[in-house]
Amino acid sequence: MSLWVDKYRPKKFGQLTFHPQITDSLKSLAATGDFPHLLVYGPSGAGKKTRIYATLNELFGASVEKLKIDVKTFTNASSKKLEFNVLSSPYHLEITPSDMGNNDRVVIQDLLKDVASTEQVDFSNPGKNGVKHRFKVVIINEADSLSRDAQAALRRTMEKYSANIRLIMVCNNISNIIAPIKSRTLLVRVPAPSVKEIGDILLHIALKESVKFSSNDPEKLRKYVDAVARGSAQNLRRSMLTFETISMQLELLNVDNLSSATIVLDWEVIIQNIALSLRRDKSVANLAKLRVTFYELLSHCIPSRLILKTLALELASSETSHCRELMETAAVFDERLSLGLKAIFHLEGFAAKAMVIMS
Amino acid sequence: MTTQYDQQKLEHTPWVEKYRPKNLDDVASQEHAVRILKKTVLLANLPHMLFYGPPGTGKTSTMLALAKQLYGPRLYKLRVLELNASDERGISIVRLKIKNFARLTVSNPTAEDLRDYPCPPYKIIILDEADSMTNDAQSALRRTMENYSLVTRFCLICNYITRIIDPLALRCLKFRFKPLDNANAFARLSLIAEKELVRLDLDAVLEEILVVSKGDLRKAITYLQSAARLGASLLAEHSISVNLVREIAGVVEQPLLDALLEAIRSKSSADIMAIVKKVVLEGWSAQQVSDQLHDLLLLDEGLQSEKKNAIAKLLFETDRRLNSGTDEHVQLLNLLLQIAAVV
Amino acid sequence: MCSIEHYSMFEVSTGTTTSMAIKRRHVDHWDPPNDSLSDEPEDILEDPIQQLPRLSRMKLDSRSWVDKYCPANSRDLCINPRKLKDVRTALSNMITGELNCRLLVLSGPSGSSKSTTIRCLAKELLLGKSNTLGGLVEFLDTNTADGALPMQFPDFLAACRYHIGSNLSVILIEELPNIFHAETLFRFRKAIKEWIFSAQDIPMPPLVLCLTELDSLSERDSRSYNIENCLTVETLLGKDLLHSASFDNRIQRIKFQPIAKTYLAKTINHICSAEHIRASKSVVQSFCESGDVRSLINYLQFWVGSKGNFSRFQTGRENQITLFHAIGKVIHSTSDMTGYDHDFSHDFHTIKNVMENYHDINLLLLGLLENYTIYNGMDFETSRAMAITESLSLSDTFGAVPEFKEYALLATRLELANVKAKGPPSTMKFPRQFRLQKEQNKVSSEISNYRRYIAKLQVLRDDINLIDGNLVPKILNSFRYKMAHDVSKEQYQRVGGAFKKLFAEETPSIMENEDEAERGNEDQFRSDINEIARQEDNNKEDDDDDLSDAIENSTDEEDLEDTLDEQFLAMTQQRTQGSVTPKITIDNDINNDDDNGNDEDMQDDPELDFLVSQGIV
Numbered sequence A: 001m002s003l004w005v006d007k008y009r010p011k012k013f014g015q016l017t018f019h020p021q022i023t024d025s026l027k028s029l030a031a032t033g034d035f036p037h038l039l040v041y042g043p044s045g046a047g048k049k050t051r052i053y054a055t056l057n058e059l060f061g062a063s064v065e066k067l068k069i070d071v072k073t074f075t076n077a078s079s080k081k082l083e084f085n086v087l088s089s090p091y092h093l094e095i096t097p098s099d100m101g102n103n104d105r106v107v108i109q110d111l112l113k114d115v116a117s118t119e120q121v122d123f124s125n126p127g128k129n130g131v132k133h134r135f136k137v138v139i140i141n142e143a144d145s146l147s148r149d150a151q152a153a154l155r156r157t158m159e160k161y162s163a164n165i166r167l168i169m170v171c172n173n174i175s176n177i178i179a180p181i182k183s184r185t186l187l188v189r190v191p192a193p194s195v196k197e198i199g200d201i202l203l204h205i206a207l208k209e210s211v212k213f214s215s216n217d218p219e220k221l222r223k224y225v226d227a228v229a230r231g232s233a234q235n236l237r238r239s240m241l242t243f244e245t246i247s248m249q250l251e252l253l254n255v256d257n258l259s260s261a262t263i264v265l266d267w268e269v270i271i272q273n274i275a276l277s278l279r280r281d282k283s284v285a286n287l288a289k290l291r292v293t294f295y296e297l298l299s300h301c302i303p304s305r306l307i308l309k310t311l312a313l314e315l316a317s318s319e320t321s322h323c324r325e326l327m328e329t330a331a332v333f334d335e336r337l338s339l340g341l342k343a344i345f346h347l348e349g350f351a352a353k354a355m356v357i358m359s
Numbered sequence B: 001m002t003t004q005y006d007q008q009k010l011e012h013t014p015w016v017e018k019y020r021p022k023n024l025d026d027v028a029s030q031e032h033a034v035r036i037l038k039k040t041v042l043l044a045n046l047p048h049m050l051f052y053g054p055p056g057t058g059k060t061s062t063m064l065a066l067a068k069q070l071y072g073p074r075l076y077k078l079r080v081l082e083l084n085a086s087d088e089r090g091i092s093i094v095r096l097k098i099k100n101f102a103r104l105t106v107s108n109p110t111a112e113d114l115r116d117y118p119c120p121p122y123k124i125i126i127l128d129e130a131d132s133m134t135n136d137a138q139s140a141l142r143r144t145m146e147n148y149s150l151v152t153r154f155c156l157i158c159n160y161i162t163r164i165i166d167p168l169a170l171r172c173l174k175f176r177f178k179p180l181d182n183a184n185a186f187a188r189l190s191l192i193a194e195k196e197l198v199r200l201d202l203d204a205v206l207e208e209i210l211v212v213s214k215g216d217l218r219k220a221i222t223y224l225q226s227a228a229r230l231g232a233s234l235l236a237e238h239s240i241s242v243n244l245v246r247e248i249a250g251v252v253e254q255p256l257l258d259a260l261l262e263a264i265r266s267k268s269s270a271d272i273m274a275i276v277k278k279v280v281l282e283g284w285s286a287q288q289v290s291d292q293l294h295d296l297l298l299l300d301e302g303l304q305s306e307k308k309n310a311i312a313k314l315l316f317e318t319d320r321r322l323n324s325g326t327d328e329h330v331q332l333l334n335l336l337l338q339i340a341a342v343v
Numbered sequence C: 001m002c003s004i005e006h007y008s009m010f011e012v013s014t015g016t017t018t019s020m021a022i023k024r025r026h027v028d029h030w031d032p033p034n035d036s037l038s039d040e041p042e043d044i045l046e047d048p049i050q051q052l053p054r055l056s057r058m059k060l061d062s063r064s065w066v067d068k069y070c071p072a073n074s075r076d077l078c079i080n081p082r083k084l085k086d087v088r089t090a091l092s093n094m095i096t097g098e099l100n101c102r103l104l105v106l107s108g109p110s111g112s113s114k115s116t117t118i119r120c121l122a123k124e125l126l127l128g129k130s131n132t133l134g135g136l137v138e139f140l141d142t143n144t145a146d147g148a149l150p151m152q153f154p155d156f157l158a159a160c161r162y163h164i165g166s167n168l169s170v171i172l173i174e175e176l177p178n179i180f181h182a183e184t185l186f187r188f189r190k191a192i193k194e195w196i197f198s199a200q201d202i203p204m205p206p207l208v209l210c211l212t213e214l215d216s217l218s219e220r221d222s223r224s225y226n227i228e229n230c231l232t233v234e235t236l237l238g239k240d241l242l243h244s245a246s247f248d249n250r251i252q253r254i255k256f257q258p259i260a261k262t263y264l265a266k267t268i269n270h271i272c273s274a275e276h277i278r279a280s281k282s283v284v285q286s287f288c289e290s291g292d293v294r295s296l297i298n299y300l301q302f303w304v305g306s307k308g309n310f311s312r313f314q315t316g317r318e319n320q321i322t323l324f325h326a327i328g329k330v331i332h333s334t335s336d337m338t339g340y341d342h343d344f345s346h347d348f349h350t351i352k353n354v355m356e357n358y359h360d361i362n363l364l365l366l367g368l369l370e371n372y373t374i375y376n377g378m379d380f381e382t383s384r385a386m387a388i389t390e391s392l393s394l395s396d397t398f399g400a401v402p403e404f405k406e407y408a409l410l411a412t413r414l415e416l417a418n419v420k421a422k423g424p425p426s427t428m429k430f431p432r433q434f435r436l437q438k439e440q441n442k443v444s445s446e447i448s449n450y451r452r453y454i455a456k457l458q459v460l461r462d463d464i465n466l467i468d469g470n471l472v473p474k475i476l477n478s479f480r481y482k483m484a485h486d487v488s489k490e491q492y493q494r495v496g497g498a499f500k501k502l503f504a505e506e507t508p509s510i511m512e513n514e515d516e517a518e519r520g521n522e523d524q525f526r527s528d529i530n531e532i533a534r535q536e537d538n539n540k541e542d543d544d545d546d547l548s549d550a551i552e553n554s555t556d557e558e559d560l561e562d563t564l565d566e567q568f569l570a571m572t573q574q575r576t577q578g579s580v581t582p583k584i585t586i587d588n589d590i591n592n593d594d595d596n597g598n599d600e601d602m603q604d605d606p607e608l609d610f611l612v613s614q615g616i617v
Helices: A020-031 A048-060 A101-117 A148-160 A179-184 A195-208 A218-231 A236-249 A266-280 A284-299 A304-318 A320-339 A343-358 B002-011 B031-043 B059-079 B091-103 B111-116 B135-147 B166-170 B182-195 B203-213 B217-234 B242-248 B254-266 B269-281 B286-298 B305-323 B328-342 C042-046 C054-060 C081-096 C114-126 C149-160 C182-196 C217-222 C233-237 C239-245 C261-275 C281-288 C293-305 C323-332 C344-357 C361-378 C382-397 C402-417 C433-454 C461-477 C479-485 C524-542 C557-561 C566-575 C606-614
Strands: A038-041 A066-075 A081-088 A092-095 A136-140 A165-171 A186-189 B049-052 B080-083 B123-127 B152-158 B173-176 C103-108 C136-138 C170-173 C207-212 C251-255 C583-586
Touching (some): A020 A048, A020 A186, A048 A136, A048 A165, A081 A101, A092 A101, A101 A148, A148 A179, A179 B217, A195 A236, A218 A236, A236 C479, A266 A284, A266 A304, A266 C461, A304 A320, A304 B269, A304 B328, A320 A343, A320 B305, B049 B059, B059 B111, B059 B123, B080 B091, B091 B123, B091 B135, B091 B152, B182 B217, B203 B217, B254 B286, B269 B286, C081 C114, C081 C251, C103 C182, C103 C233, C114 C136, C114 C170, C182 C239, C233 C239, C323 C361, C323 C402, C361 C382, C433 C524, C461 C479
Parallel strands (some): A038 A165, A038 A186, A066 C583, A092 A136, A136 A165, B080 B123, C103 C207, C103 C251, C136 C170, C170 C207
Antiparallel strands (some): A066 A081, A081 A092
16 A cells, blocks of 8 residues: 555655755755754645655664664653554664654653663665764654653753764754754754645656546646645645545546536535534524534544634634634634643534524 | 773763853853842852753753853862752652752861852752752752751752742742843854854854854754764865754754645645645654744744734644644644634 | 641530430420421511520520431431431441441541441430440540550450340440551551451441541542542552452441431421421521432521521631533623613622632633633624633633632623624533543544654654654555555555644543454554554563564665765775664563464454553653
């Protein structure tokens, strides 16, 4: 089961197509012996991880692709055993804080200490340019979801083990990263690829997979793939999955029918329906009905802030005259979502207020 | 093997640590504080002290330099305890670690040390980032400070003096550290650049570094190091460009800012939504954008002060919300829509 | 009340134990209720006590009624006869030594007549068999004793071994030594263990342990959680001891429940008649709420002493109102609205009342959100709904401040009070929060499994849930994909299951045994995950060289040629002789002690259940 998104994932710098400056910077960093800690940020589906793995490939050679999954066990303060999975190669390991729950500080400290104490032994696999690296790389996904506590602890650990460990932290935005960490890492911003850049990749895949289009007019083709990219919010992963879905479901892609180029995700459809319903029926009874839908989204682990954001943007773009008030309300309830505990209060609060604003 | 290891470790020492001032004379700027402190070195009599001021103004550096000058490298290890926010500093630590250190009697310095350094008969406990200590821990500190003042002096270092409880603050001699003036900071940066063989074609680069670091010398040195690292490896000619500095500091590009301002002035919500979407997709941090908007709008001569007041309030609200981990897209869009309504 | 207070040897233990030494004074036995009292007409309420000779009596007898009315024989006991029979059988078996049982453990809430039962039974069963008075030896923890404290209990037990033959006594442990001291606890357990496992043929006196356990979880929650209120038989004796002793029934456990109201009513009526008090039925009823016979008698005495000035009676346990009752009060205010319509102080008191009598305010707030819309048949202004949800949202945001909760209740009440028309309300629903959590756990564990076994940890959770979870099944289900890869598998569902409605119900949701219905629609992802997990296990067992077990080989040479950038084709080709193939190998050991034999039978696989439940646990 190999999806296009995996099949066409670049493995090396040379295969990367967009953001040439970032590629160059990373490449030259990897070439010097002096590789700093990195903080890579940018929207999801912008190719952050792909670039990081290409960097690792440059640093250590192809053996970083020998991935395996280890189970690590930790004992927390109340001597409860926790298990979580770590993806690793001989030269790096990758962790995700959300796997660790509330114990991220302890887990990260222990793990890094562990890695640092077992120094890299195998130097038989030098990188391309013959530079041997004495350190192991630790990738921390979703670094913005690390607790402040864990971040403060990381700062010390970074200094302490800087000879044996390099951290690469990955996150969507850096507002949640504390300043001491920002000042100890090299910031690398990875913007989302442009519509055209995504389109290029999709066209390339279409060629390789011999996807059939109703017309081979290059301009029409370009328009079609651009529509895929735009409909996927310039998220490369989503664009590729969408494109594969469309190509699998249809024998022949009709380039004139641009609406067939977008797939609105199931949860997005639901939120669009909520927005529609809010605008049509401004009554208390409808609030009770919408509550069912909110619960439904929440039960599928759709992040509450994403629900609020999508709903607010949906409403704001269709009710331009109330745009400002709607976003003001959204900003208030967005804050309450991050301070409060039970999302349903704030989602319904927003829905009720939006009704009043729009009526 | 070990030497190679040490060598590597040294290479990875951040320049901030590497170029910390070794004595009080090296401290950039802060003449006022330095003058008084130098006198205390001569008299070898130190009160409890409280250093406060914005980050990167040399508070920690000054204190460390002072301690080194008092004790010399050997005795320093025995006489000085340094704790910062990364260390556990709850009330239990105050009760145990700090108290235990505080009540130790001082050992006699060797004759050598006595010859070279004043070696006053007390120890120093440096509490860096003291404003992040809980009030309970601070209260617990109060008694310790009094009880052992004969053998131990405290130095509290913080950004916000208001977060230090009064009883503590009143027991200390307070020093305010001002943001660095550009001339001093520039001199320091040039010195480091020279020593590290960073090739700078233009003074403009250093000036740009000073602008983006806003008087924070630590930030400036870090930017310089990152830029040097990236620049050294990136380009054959080994020089750092202004743009590289801006990119490292995560400063939003001017064209994008101009587009933002234009969208605000147009007051069209559709335009604003489009530009915000673009900003978010390019990965800019909302905090950075609002910071730069702050500079642009509040320094704009053409705006009346009432409008500036309103905008400042909006910026404050957004900043507070972003600090509690809210969604950047929503908050930034709200901010721009609200500003558009005011302007 | 806890059983660990220290009494000196010389004190009469009044707090926890009704002392045996004091005999019941009144000869009149309490026959099953002569219902004359409870049949009294309600009109005595104005003067519920007719204190005829009471004052003089009080002078004569200043003992507390708890001691005064301590039952003298088992017939007078205020417990369920069946329970009494259980204990009697157990105890008499121990006395005769017919069974292996060496320790009888009685546990239950305070005031449920545990020790009193033992005292009565000991006296009755040993009557004529032994010379001891009362037939009971009790452990009293003393600080005055000479020996080391931890050894007190073992010494006591050792001495008790000789209470046999003509000296036969029941050994009662109600007070415990200081078991919070580690060594004392160790000695305590050791002594008990030695006692239990001493050789079968040695005659030994029956040993009884009475332990006050808090009866319910709710009660445990409502108080602060500390070591004393989680003292249970398990924590006291240790699981090992209980387990090993339960094999040949060396320990017998009997649990006591709070005393039922009917039995309590009997006792009250009896005491009332003995003290010549006239109490109305409603007063008796209000006493019976508690279930703690000792506190009840104390209150009764106090109540009489204060001439019945207590308007409403505070028995030991609070009169809690139910969730729906509380929601109803907030939404509709109290029933007698007449004359109060515009008086907001009435609303204020309603809320105060709810705050005092309902403890789980967080649940109440959720209940309000679920049910505020039912008011007036969902027919009122949206601005009111906005104000209500705003207040609820605020109270959640500042959850640490209790005033905000009260504010939310009050705001809801006042908004609804201003709704003009009064239509019929709909039925109330229980908040969905718990079902939500259950669903979330389920979905989240499925995402974890997908991430672990199918995405090999290479995709982030949010991406899986938001993007892949929707699109990948579409790709895999498509006819063309199946053709291209020559697979014919079942339908794949959205990762985490399809969206379905989560409706509110009128009853609290039951958290277990609901998965049965859903097991029907088997999802191919689950089977795949199961399959992969099984393979990984097998590989792990078959072959230790984990690097050679490539589970999934997503890229081979053709794939590499397909990579994006044309110019690098040359380079990749030359690399094909190197090992660029990403191999994913797994060395974990989930479940590897399970059998791996039957690969066919997938439906009722315990492993699958395990995987599905993995994230929940």
